Amino acid sequence: MERDWYDTPLYYDIIFDADTPKDGTFLEAAYQRYSIGRGSRRLLEPACGSGRLVSEMTWRGWKVSGFDLSQPMLDYAAKRLSEQHLKARLWQDRMESFTLPKPQSFDLAHCLVSTFKYLLSEAHAAAHLNLVAEALRPGGVYVLGLHLCDYTRTTCEHERWVGERNGVRVVCNTRDWPADKTTRLEAVRTRLRITRDGTEHVQETHWQFRTYSASQIKSLLRKAPAFELVACHDFTHDITSRRELDDSYPDIVLVLRRR
Numbered sequence: 305m306e307r308d309w310y311d312t313p314l315y316y317d318i319i320f321d322a323d324t325p326k327d328g329t330f331l332e333a334a335y336q337r338y339s340i341g342r343g344s345r346r347l348l349e350p351a352c353g354s355g356r357l358v359s360e361m362t363w364r365g366w367k368v369s370g371f372d373l374s375q376p377m378l379d380y381a382a383k384r385l386s387e388q389h390l391k392a393r394l395w396q397d398r399m400e401s402f403t404l405p406k407p408q409s410f411d412l413a414h415c416l417v418s419t420f421k422y423l424l425s426e427a428h429a430a431a432h433l434n435l436v437a438e439a440l441r442p443g444g445v446y447v448l449g450l451h452l453c454d455y456t457r458t459t460c461e462h463e464r465w466v467g468e469r470n471g472v473r474v475v476c477n478t479r480d481w482p483a484d485k486t487t488r489l490e491a492v493r494t495r496l497r498i499t500r501d502g503t504e505h506v507q508e509t510h511w512q513f514r515t516y517s518a519s520q521i522k523s524l525l526r527k528a529p530a531f532e533l534v535a536c537h538d539f540t541h542d543i544t545s546r547r548e549l550d551d552s553y554p555d556i557v558l559v560l561r562r563r
Contacts, residue, residue, distance in 0.1 A: 307507040310353075313380035315496050317354040318467040319476045320417070323541075327416060328360040330541035331447060335412045337543060338534050338559050340443030343411035348439055350399050350432070351419040355381025355392075362390045366412070369404070371397040400428035402435060409441035416449040416557070421513035424489065426524065429514065433528035433560075440562040446531065449539065449557040453515035455485045473499040483515040490515050518551045521558070531560040 352370030423429040475497040483490035539555035
């Protein structure tokens, strides 16, 4: 069955929620290490999805605002917050053109799991970075994670995750095909195999990502002059292990600080 996996937030959340506490710890450590000055612990999450980190960071004492394009995801996030007796500001918006519900400055922003690559043009990617920079106070940081592209690759790559919650088991298989170096687009397919109440069904989602090499990221960052790149990490989210911005590893976490 062809279905956008963002329309089924429970299954998406079961797959990705396992590392939420670790992600929260990394975000707080990045803020402590790389921000300049201390504000009122206001946090912005573009593309907040099912709200796993909205609730985690709210529970940790942050004043969280988050937006997403998917209304089913926002509904799920709001329900999660209600069940946990937490409060955060949520609204529907686009990454390249979002507006804040009220004027405010944030201390920390983050987008950790390659959602940035849904911005399919250089103009939209630059617009997003500049909007986040405007939303941050001087000295605030944006923690941005994405997969780098190996343009020499000629074969399909595969990742598999398994999650289970309250009797619902989800097996997620994601495949991505070699990128078109000219358009900088790669085709991606996610297949979810869901077992629930003794029955099983499969749903697939197909989409495209915009791809980046290290040099292409450097070029993009020059179009967001309010940001300075202060550190790079990888998807282990180990604050003590820093990386260079190069193509020697596939997954990069950029720490950008508002000048």
